[in-house]
Amino acid sequence: MNIENYLAMKRQLVDKALEKEFGKFDQIPRVLYRAMHYAVFSGGKRLRPILTLMAFEACNGKNPSWVMPFACGIELIHTFSLINDDLPCMDNDDWRRGKPTLHKAFDETTAILAGAALFAKAYELFCQSQAPPIPRLRAIAAISRVIGSNGIVAGQILDIKNPTPSLVLLKRIHRKKTAELIAVSIQIGAIIAGAKEMVTKQLWSAGVDLGMLFQITDDILDAEQDKASQPTFVKRYGLERAKIFARQYARRAQGKFSMLGSCFTKFNLIADWIANRGN
Numbered sequence: 001m002n003i004e005n006y007l008a009m010k011r012q013l014v015d016k017a018l019e020k021e022f023g024k025f026d027q028i029p030r031v032l033y034r035a036m037h038y039a040v041f042s043g044g045k046r047l048r049p050i051l052t053l054m055a056f057e058a059c060n061g062k063n064p065s066w067v068m069p070f071a072c073g074i075e076l077i078h079t080f081s082l083i084n085d086d087l088p089c090m091d092n093d094d095w096r097r098g099k100p101t102l103h104k105a106f107d108e109t110t111a112i113l114a115g116a117a118l119f120a121k122a123y124e125l126f127c128q129s130q131a132p133p134i135p136r137l138r139a140i141a142a143i144s145r146v147i148g149s150n151g152i153v154a155g156q157i158l159d160i161k162n163p164t165p166s167l168v169l170l171k172r173i174h175r176k177k178t179a180e181l182i183a184v185s186i187q188i189g190a191i192i193a194g195a196k197e198m199v200t201k202q203l204w205s206a207g208v209d210l211g212m213l214f215q216i217t218d219d220i221l222d223a224e225q226d227k228a229s230q231p232t233f234v235k236r237y238g239l240e241r242a243k244i245f246a247r248q249y250a251r252r253a254q255g256k257f258s259m260l261g262s263c264f265t266k267f268n269l270i271a272d273w274i275a276n277r278g279n
């Protein structure tokens with residue numbers, strides 16, 4: 001299987017579903033709509049929603065309309081986190097995906113409000129899914145856990161307040177800021193498909209390793225483009241050791257996905273794709 005083609009196909013499905021949601025917005029202030037649209041449709045890879053769809057399929061999920069609102073909502077939360085990360089009070093970035101960041105293309109106030117609206121929209125979508133109530137609530141609870149005060153927000157504040165973290169703290173920052181959102185993206189696909197707890201737990205664990213691989217690869221790409229502003233594995237240990245860490249996480253993730261059987265083989269291809277990605 002050609003993983004690039006597979007990802008392109010899934011990306012198209014996610015884009016179509018997101019476009020449909022944006023088509024339903026009415027009576028919202030024009031500038032808010034334009035800012036939300038700009039942030040969501042500016043060239044993201046859609047990795048997290050694709051992982052949600054993959055897990056749903058691998059766990060034999062039957063009704064895609066149950067899972068798509070979750071896939072789209074996860075992407076909106078990811079977009080919200082990027083908007084916030086770029087703000088002058090955080091990373092103060094002018095560029096994202098080769099385009100001006102949201103607060104540069106519009107202004108800071110509009111960027112903050114558009115982010116807040118995307119965050120709220122994500123929860124509206126989760127609630128609108130037709131999945132049975134118990135898995136739907138379990139998935140919403142799992143997502144809420146990884147974005148709050150012991151999740152992404154924790155990772156972000158630890159990152160900002162600790163310019164020279166120990167290895168243990170650096171791993172925690174990466175895990176909280178990046179890896180757990182990737183892990184939960186996979187896990188909720190399985191929850192919505194009705195997978196057993198043993199499977200959802202194993203997917204969480206494999207997903208955290210995959211997410212760590214994703215973040216370290218991001219650090220490596222930033223270093224190669226001379227872009228890193230925050231503490232990273234590369235800054236602390238150099239490029240070669242960062243690559244060793246990345247390979248270790250890739251192998252760990254692949255071992256865990258393999259234990260779940262042949263339905264999860266695609267996740268191993270995704271791990272290779274992440275390790276070799278160019279952006």
Ligand code: GRG
Nearest residue numbers: 044045081082084085147152153156177178218
């Ligand atoms: C409560 C969700 C929330 C956020 C507030 C600002 C903040 C706290 C956290 C920042 C988290 C963050 C932006 C981590 C970096 C993760 C990362 C490596 C993002 C890049 O992901 P890609 O490459 O992005 O998948 P694309 O552009 O493809 O969508």
